[in-house]
Each structure stands twice: as C-alpha cells, then as structure tokens.
Amino acid sequence: MAPIELSGNWKLAAAVLVGLALGFTLVKSDLIWQKTVRSALQLRNGRIIKSVLLALALGVVFVFLASRAGLLPKALVHPAFLWSALLGGALTGAGLVISSLTPTTAVASLAAGRLRAVWVLLGMALAIPAVKSVSGFLSDTLYRWDMALDRPALPDAFFSAANPGLYLTAVLLALLLLVHFTIGDPEE
C-alpha cells in the first residue's frame, strides 16, 4: 500500500476532521478537566491513567501495522536530546501540577467553557517569546552539552526479540493491569 499523501484542501479538511474527533475524545475521556487530571497525577483516578496507558500500548501496535502496510515509511519525529527531553519533561510535569492542562487540552477546556484556560493559554503564549529570547544562551549551553538521541527506526517484525516496541507494549499492558487492580475509578 502506498503512503497516503494528502495535500492542499484535502489535507486541511482531514486535519479539521481529526481535530474534531480529537476534541470530542479528549472531552469524553475526561482528559481536559482540571480535577480529574489532578486526581490522575495523585494516582487516584485509574480511568485516565488506563486510557493513556492503553493509547500508548495500542499506538505502538498501530504504528507497526501502518508501517508494515506501507502507510508510514519512516518514523516522523523531531530530533531529540537527552537533557532537553528530561528537563523539558520535568518542567512540563511541574506545570501540569499547577495548571492541569497541556496546550492541546487547554484549547479543548476553553471550548468546554472553562474560561480559566485563558490564563493557562496566556502563560503558554508568554513562554514562547521567553524561550526565543534566551535561545542564544540555550544554544551555547544546554544544546551544546546535550547528547543527541538516535532517530527511531520502525521495526520489521513485531514479535521479535530485537523490537523494543514489543517490550514497551508488554510493560504498558502490565502497568495497565496493575492500575486496574489497585487504583479505583471515581465514577464507579
């Protein structure tokens, strides 16, 4: 099967449809509500944690299937660096505790009437020029010292000992089971 190469208005129309589906799914899975995200971070809401774990586990499988079908010829990722990823993850985690929203969920939360998301989006908007203003400093320090990570290669076979995706999927599913039997669901 050849890769799907949408372009022009078809690509925009597909993006709107995917966005609609994503917005709908984020609301229905409770990923945009401040209280539920906070309770998930406090390991009190098993449903959100299980949704994320299952999405990641199945995503690995779907990407493999798409790659084998020829729909995804190569991995589509931005270059990654060790310390930037670690520091970025830590800062995002800290911000998530305070605001409980990511850029994507902040837009969806605003659409659902939670006007406090405006302040979160304002904080995000302020961070963009702030990072740009110190980009020279970052280039001379963090990015110079940083260690570039290898670009991922999509595996040829899923059930192969050389496929890290197999181990990841197994670990994610094991974690899902652990969460299922240890952390309750507030809705139940």
Add this chain to the structure above:
Amino acid sequence: MNILTAKWPFYVSGPLLALLLAGSLCLFGDPVGLTAAMTAMTEYCDSAVAGQSLPDAPAMDWQLAMLFGLFFGALIAAASGGNFKLEFFDEESGSFTVKTLRTVLGGVAGGFLVMLGVQLAGDTVWGQWGSAIQLSSGAWIFLVGMVLTGSTLAILLERRGESGGGKTAAPAKGGKRRKK
C-alpha cells in the same frame, strides 16, 4: 452507553486516541505536535497587540486547521454531554480576590512552565505521544520525566494540604483504593 452523553470507559477512549495518533501520522506525513500552530497563533496575537490592529491572518496549515477542529470537537462534546459550563475560577472556596489571584497566577505560571518544557523538548505533549508510539527514546524520556515529576509534586502538595484541589488532604469522593 450513549456515546454522545456518557463518559467513555478507558477501553473506548484509549484505542480511539491511539487510532487518532497513528492516523494523523499517516495522513499528514509530519510529526503530530501542534507547536507550530501555537507559535503562529502567539505571533499573530503578539503583532496584533504591538500594532494595535489586526494583521493579516497566518497562513492556514494543517496544524492550525486541526486546532480549530479540536476547539469545535470539544465544544460539541461538552454541549452534547451536558458538560458545557462557564467557569471563571478553579473550583475552590474562598473570597473573590483569593479565587481570582489563585486562578490567574496558577494558570499563567502553570501554562508558562508547561510551554517552557515542551519548547525545550521540541514538541507538545500530544506530539511527544506521537513520537513515543514510534519508539522515540527522547519522547519516552520526556513522558517519564513529566509523569514522575508531576505525580511526585502532586502527591507531595496533596499531603501538605496545599494542592489546588482543596485545603485538606482528604481523598476525593469515590477515589478510594479498591479493597480487594
């Protein structure tokens, strides 16, 4: 289960999110994060404020189109499920001034930190999910760092009774661990 009104269980939302991530990669042929769209919107607002007039709208690309779709998808879902509610403050008790200060300062500070983190790492959280399912080690480092820091801080703050969820460390309603 009525899919329009009910909350979706994890075995419905998880596969759908995975499908949307993998589908986006196949359809758009790009990493799936929305950083470029957020940056374009920010620069548009910045130039509008600086020039005190509305500049030409940024060129519509697939990321911006997806952002608009996301907004209306969430609006439809919230409205159809009866979840649409105008809320100005974090759900906390307290005086108007305290609630306003907490909402504004918490929102701006949290949003700033989140965007600072994703800018350093190179993609939004959604984009990192998209990279993670393609086995990017950088995305996994980001996600693990985010979850460990987020959970540790959230639990520590909760124990100190300073979490935004309330002044006490009492568990949320129905949030007890299962006994069996």
